[in-house]
Amino acid sequence: xxxxxxxxxxxxxxxxxxxxxxxxxxxxxxxxxxxxxxxxxxxxxxxxxxxxxxxxxxxxxxxxxxxxxxxxxxxxxxxxxxxxxxxxxxxxxxxxxxxxxxxxxxxxxxxxxxxxxxxxxxxxxxxxxxxxxxxxxxxxxxxxxxxxxxxxxxxxxxxxxxxxxxxxxxxxxxxxxxxxxxxxxxxxxxxxxxxxxxxxxxxxxxxxxxxxxxxxxxxxxxxxxxxxxxxxxxxxxxxxxxxxxxxxxxxxxxxxxxxxxxxxxxxxxxxxxxxxxxxxxxxxxxxxxxxxxxxxxxxxxxxxxxxxxxxxxxxxxx
Numbered sequence: 001x002x003x004x005x006x007x008x009x010x011x012x013x014x015x016x017x018x019x020x021x022x023x024x025x026x027x028x029x030x031x032x033x034x035x036x037x038x039x040x041x042x043x044x045x046x047x048x049x050x051x052x053x054x055x056x057x058x059x060x061x062x063x064x065x066x067x068x069x070x071x072x073x074x075x076x077x078x079x080x081x082x083x084x085x086x087x088x089x090x091x092x093x094x095x096x097x098x099x100x101x102x103x104x105x106x107x108x109x110x111x112x113x114x115x116x117x118x119x120x121x122x123x124x125x126x127x128x129x130x131x132x133x134x135x136x137x138x139x140x141x142x143x144x145x146x147x148x149x150x151x152x153x154x155x156x157x158x159x160x161x162x163x164x165x166x167x168x169x170x171x172x173x174x175x176x177x178x179x180x181x182x183x184x185x186x187x188x189x190x191x192x193x194x195x196x197x198x199x200x201x202x203x204x205x206x207x208x209x210x211x212x213x214x215x216x217x218x219x220x221x222x223x224x225x226x227x228x229x230x231x232x233x234x235x236x237x238x239x240x241x242x243x244x245x246x247x248x249x250x251x252x253x254x255x256x257x258x259x260x261x262x263x264x265x266x267x268x269x270x271x272x273x274x275x276x277x278x279x280x281x282x283x284x285x286x287x288x289x290x291x292x293x294x295x296x297x298x299x300x301x302x303x304x305x306x307x308x309x310x311x312x313x314x315x316x317x318x
Contacts (some may be wrong), residue, residue: 027264047207052231085175086199092168099161115173139291188243
């Protein structure tokens, strides 16, 4: 018979397994995105991604128990989260990726946990601790050491792209920090369905205008397959798993896993760019995993302490 402690341990590890899967998925997204951008405008790719994901989420939503949005003010919150986590996030990242490089996108994406933690502290959902600060600093050091700033062109023709990527990190960090309360009340699938529905309303007119000027008949089968992959995997699967995890762990823990993306992207480099692992990469990996572990363990320790002194309200799940 499976012990209660064993079930609890597996339940505690499940969000971290989901977050690891999200980073595996997101680690491939910039590379696949670059391939699609060879034949599509950035706004067109965003439109395919957001509208396609909205349709898939709506279909999935009809197969589960409906959760009604209880407050009219929550619709406004969902619209705000859509603006931060979908519209601005997608447009800024894809346009930034088109103008900049995968290396720069990876490097600048490490700002997301910083903005997440700042917003979480401002709104009173998290408190800074020595361990949390140490974990973030370790992970930042690992990412910088991994990508080597001397290889990342932060000036010249990619300047605008880099600025857009920084703005993307700011918007997504705020989305992670602000959306946790609504996600806990309504469940991941309900929230994600609504924010992509709002996002499709905003992106369709803009993207449709640019797609109307794009000769879609000339888009190769390989790029169409890349678009399908981008919709189903880095969007539907990753956004849902990220939101599902946000119901169960602190926002800064969710954000800290962003540091695994460069490691994953560079692991694919031998297949795509002909690069190889070396002592430099392994040293960076140690720093990155150490940072994630410190932040995660600090948050889990605080959650265990809280559970010992209070009854946690039942979470509305899907």
